[in-house]
Amino acid sequence: MRARLALLVAAVSVLIVISFLVPLALLLRTAAEDRATVRATSDAQSLATVVGTADADTIRLTVDQLVAESGRPVSVFLPDGTVLGSPATPTPAVQLATRGQSLTAQTADGREVVIAVQGRTDGTAVIRTVVPYAEMTAGVGRAWLVLALLGVVLVLIGLAVADRLARTLVRPIGELSAVSHRLANAELDARVRPAGPAELREVGGALNHLAGRIQELLVQEREQVADLSHRLRTPLTALRLEAESLRDPQDAARVTEAVDGLERAVTGLIRQARWRTPAEGVVVTDAVATVADRVAFWSVLAEDTGRAVELDLAPGPLPVGVPADELAAAVDALLGNVFAHTPDGTAFAVRLAPADGQVLLTVADEGPGITTDSVRRGASQAGSTGLGLDIARRAAQASGGRLELGERPGGGAEVVLRLGPPNQ
Known part of the structure; x- marks a missing residue:
């Protein structure tokens, strides 16, 4: 932007300078030509009295003196054909002047000035002088050089002013951009120092207000999630007491383990909601x-509902760039969808294998299938919250992967979670 403003001002300045200096330069040249012509005409007219009344010798002496003083050729054509002063032949302008008409004409040597002198007894005499081009253009080159330097100085001043103006615009815009990127990176304490024109100061104030409002909303959201999660502790405590009261020790241990896992998840949710910071x-x-841990947990429920479970895990370890609790939540969401959206007795398979620098987690079942619209947050075709696939999708994207939905060749749904490697 700074370079574009400078280029724009330079172009405008050059156009203005050209439109002003070119006519002025032409005017200076014309004025110099006219000034030299007037001076030569005045010198020639000073001879008119002598030419009209004096004899030839007096005229010759006066003309020679004028030639020496002016440095330009001066000739006097007498009616009898005698030429006094600078040698010259009668030109068309001289012949026209013999009829009593004074005039100026352009020649190859410069500008010719002829003056008709009447009143002599023997006829009309003609005074002729030539203004050379060197005299007509004397000082014009120097004046043009001064004008050119003046034009360059004006353009440079315009560029300096434009650069200063551009800095007052670009610097606040750059700061706005930097603060916006910091806010995008979850640095919610980033603020702009309003500077520059009134419009940019207003934008800076609006960005600061937006950042403050985002911070307030996030605090409110975290407090609400934490409070909601905290309220779950009461029913969890009740479930633990009910589990401990079961007569069958195996059932009691299984339910207690499930309650412990749920309580750990709630505790982690509270901690994440209250003290969540950007990942470092x-x-x-x-x-x-x-x-393997999550499939083992769901295998108990699969056995109770008559579902066959096929587990195919590549030799580990397979490191991925997803926190363990988020990966566990994603696996729970995918397996929970199988139990929620397929009838009892439907078999499912879980496969985990490396592929192209990523780790592919595939959950396939023999149920009715799944639509691609179900991946949208809040979308559900079975009365659920519609957050399961979205949780899995966000876990995959956090590691640089993605979620893919498809169908098995023999029918049924197939969900592939592509997990990226750890951040380097």
């Missing part, structure tokens, strides 16, 4: 261990 350092999670 390198996040490394062994996908094999996390997936």
Whole structure:
């Protein structure tokens, strides 16, 4: 922007200077020509009295003196054909002047000035002088050089002013851009120092207000999530008491383990909601261990509902750039969808394998299939919250991967979670 403003001002300045200096330069040349012509005419007219009344010798002496003083050729053509002063032949202008008409004409040597002198007893005499081009253009080159330097100085001054003006615009805009990027990187304490024109100061104030409002909304959101999560502790405590009261020790242990896992998830949610900060350092999670743990948890429910489980895990470890709790939540969301949207007895398979620098987690079932619209946050065709696939999608994107929906060749849904490697 700074360069464009400077270029624009330079172009405008050059156009203005040209439109002003070119006519002025032509005017100076014309004035110099006219001034030399007037001076030569005045010198020639000073001879008119002598030529009209004196004899030839007196005229010759007067003309020679004028030639010596002026430095230009001066000739006097007497009616009898005698030429006094500078040698010259009668030109068409001289012949026309013998009829009593004074005039000026352009010649190859310069500007010719002829003056008709009447009153002599023997006829009309003619005074002729030539203004050379060197005299007509004397000082014009120097004046043009001064005008050119003046034009350059004016353009440079315009560029300096434009550069200063551009800095007052570009610097605040650059600061606005930097603060915007800092806000995008979750640095919510970043603020702009309003500077520059009134419009940019207003934009800076609006950005500061927006950043403050975002900070307030995030605080409110985290407090609400934390409060909501905290309220879950009461029913969890009740579930723990109910689990401990079960007569079958295996059932009690299984339910208690489930309650412990849910309580850990709630505790992690509270901690994340209250003290969430941008991720720092390198996040490394062994996908094999996390997936194996979550599949083992869901296998108990699969056995109760008559579902066959096929688990195919590549030899570990397979590091991915997703926090362990987020990967576990993504796996729970995918397996939870299988139980929620397929009838009891529907088999499903879980596969984990490396591919092209990523780790592919595939969850496939033999159910009715799934539509691509279901990946939208809040979208559900079975009365659920519609957040399961969105949780998985965000976990994949956090590692630089993506979520893919498809169908198995024999029917049923197939969800592929592409997980990227740890951040370097």
